[in-house]
Amino acid sequence: MARGVGVTARRLASAGLLLAAGAEAHAQALPLGAVLAASAAVQTAADPAPLAPTPTADNPLVITAAPPPPVAYAIAQPGEQLDPKPLIAPPAEPLAAPSGHAAGDRYEKFNRSMYKLNLTLDRLFFRPLSVVYKTIIPKPIRLALRNILTNVGEPLVFLNDLLQLKPGRAARTLGRFTINTTLGLGGAIDVAKDEGLPHRNNGFGNTLARYGVGPGPYLFLPLIGPSTLRDTLGDQAQGLIYPLAIGEPFDRWDYTIGRALVLGLQQRIETDTQFKMITRTAADPYATIRSLYLQDRKVEVEELRGRKQRSPLDDPLTDPGDPGTGTPSDDGGTSQGPAANVTPPEQLPAPPR
Secondary structure: OHHHHHHHHHHHHHHHHHHHHHHHHHHHOOOHHHHHHHHHHHHHHHOOOOOOOOOOOOOOOOOOOOOOOOOEOOOOOOOOOOOOOOEOOOOOOOOOOOOOOOOOOOOHHHHHHHHHHHHHHHHHHHHHHHHHHHHHOOHHHHHHHHHHHHHHOHHHHHHHHHHOOOHHHHHHHHHHHHHHHHOOOOOOOOHHHHOOOOOOOOOHHHHHHHOOOOOOOEEEEOOOEEEEHHHHHHHHHHOOHHHHHOOOOOOOHHHHHHHHHHHHHHHHHHOHHHHHHHHHHOOOHHHHHHHHHHHHHHHHHHHHOOOOOOOOOOOOOOOOOOOOOOEEOOOOOEEOOOOOOOOOOOOOOOOOO
């Protein structure tokens, strides 16, 4: 009994030394690790190791417990807060190696190389050309050219609306095309937008998805951007309709290149702010663009199948200066700030899918 009281007294004394040492370390900004080491030395000196029990006639069976395995704790420096949980030692077996690509992106290595090539082409060619285009061509003319070329593609949107068994949407697309072609001077002025008939991208990629064709692997293609195998094949098939059904000028290479340049350069101008935001702030810009594109396409397909959802990239064709909650960008787009959904450069306007 006396021995137990003595041990308790020594432990209380050592606890007092520990508290005093901790307070002194805090006052002098000493590392807490040194305090713990000193307190351990005091505890060892004050409390000798207990004697190992031995069997006796009254107690022939003595049960002893093995000492617990050592557990390491992180030592916080002054002013630093750490998780009080112990540090878990690494597993004995090595973790399995990753598959090498994200889900749905089986060609990720190729796609990332194409993404880097796109960045190089944009830095050396596309963005400087868009700056020149913006400087020498007045904004009203640029917007009129964009609107005309977008209006030319409305019959293809109408065709896909019919193929998808969406008569209401087809009627709205036809009404938009008729209003802009007549009252909008061939589509140069987007009159139908003010009447509640905004432009909506639609194409064979959506039609294939409507009837159950899967997206296939994700693809990032030079000068095209993010896509899937289904959308790429759908775009190529749709691109043959006007040249085969109408012919000139849609079958001429100068019209094809000119249309791609006008729409591409105007799109690059409008999305310059968002593009910079992604490439400069995202930890992995390639993965961010991939995620945004696949989410947007999934929402579009779900809407075609009758499950209405709100797309994070639902941004119809807009004119600069329109009132809205966003801040006008340099040329026609809107910027919602870092916390808003970001529209990648491959959006608005895009060739009908």
